[in-house]
Amino acid sequence: MLELYQFELSHFSEKVRLVLDYKGLAYRKIEVVPGVGQFDLFRISGQRQVPVLKDGNKVITDSTAIALYLDKTYPDRPIIPTDPQKKATCLLLEQWADNSIGVKGRSILLEGLKSSSLRTSILPSGTPDIFKNLVGSIPTEAIDLLGLGVGLTPDAMRAAKAEMHRSLESICMLLAQNSNAYLTGDTPTLADLTVAGLSLLLKIPEGPYLNVPFNLKGKGVPGFADNPDYDVFFTWRDKLYADFRNPFTPDISNNSGAAPTTPTTIAID
Structure with a gap:
């Protein structure tokens, strides 16, 4: 069976999950816990970032490369x-x-991480409580410093938000003018699945698709998730999810590819 090494709230992992579900492929999700999980992931793939797909002896990194494969x-x-x-x-x-x-989207999410409850809620399932408590106790000032440390100055954050607004406005115009149901025709393509999946951090789908706390469903970044100007986009995205995204279930033996409720140790061949 295909194995997807992932974070549940990684939007690039979600892009791959949408592709897998749309194509009707059975797969097993392996949640990579920060720290030791990423070390093991590096041993198998040569990188610490998710998603990584394992198909037998083949290991594919990068969401686009995975989709094309x-x-x-x-x-x-x-x-x-x-x-x-x-x-x-x-x-x-x-x-x-x-x-x-x-x-x-990753840049904009940093602003939302000033909420301690959001910081702990988005951690992978099974993250040790001691690590959750540590993350939850990070002061707001430290989040600002973290942003500065990766180049997210206040000006950079404003620029990221402005670009995201332009992106969503463009997609909404494209959807409004397109007589077809999807971005390039009457069936979904990688473009649709990518745009839909990567919007995960802007607004988490309300349906039963992800193994996340109930209070996170339907929530997102203020100014985007609650902006009526983007109703066209999120309505389109939610219909795509309803049509093609498999619901979450803790039973990983079925074809839904659902994640286990606790992290799975990564086996290194």
């Missing part, structure tokens, strides 16, 4: 159009979404 290896329900123009549009939108919604 899955489409080539498991061609049923393709996510890359065959028409050259639609294919080019799909790949351009996917790359744009990675660099805009994906990267800026």
Whole structure:
């Protein structure tokens, strides 16, 4: 069975989960706990970042590379159009979404992490209580310093928010003008699954798709998740989830690929 090394609230992991669910592929989710889990992940993949997909002896890193691998290896329900123009549009939108919604989404989330309850809620399932308590006790000033440490000055944060607003406005206009149900045609492509999955940090879907605390569902970054100007986008995204995203269940023996309720030790071949 396919194995996905992930964080439950990683939006790039969610991009891959949407691809897997859309293609109807059975997979096992392995939650990578910060610290020792990332060390083991480095041993298997050469990096500490998720997502990482393991298919037998093959190990694929990077969400785009994983998606392209899955489409080539498991061609049923393709996510890359065959028409050259639609294919080019799909790949351009996917790359744009990675660099805009994906990267800026992480920056914008840092602002929300000033809430201690949010900080502890987004940690992977099974994170030790001592680590949760440590994360929850971080003062707001330290979050500001963390942002400065990675280049997120107040000006950089304002720029990230402005770019995200422009991105969502553009997607809403595209959806409003498109007579088809999806961004490049009448069936989902990698562009749709990427844009939908990467919006996870802006607003967590309300449905039973993720192993997260109930109070987080439907919540998101103020100014984005609660902005009526983006209702078109989130309505579209939620319909895509309802149609193609499998519900969470703790039973990892079925085909839903649901995560276990506690972290799984990574086995190194």
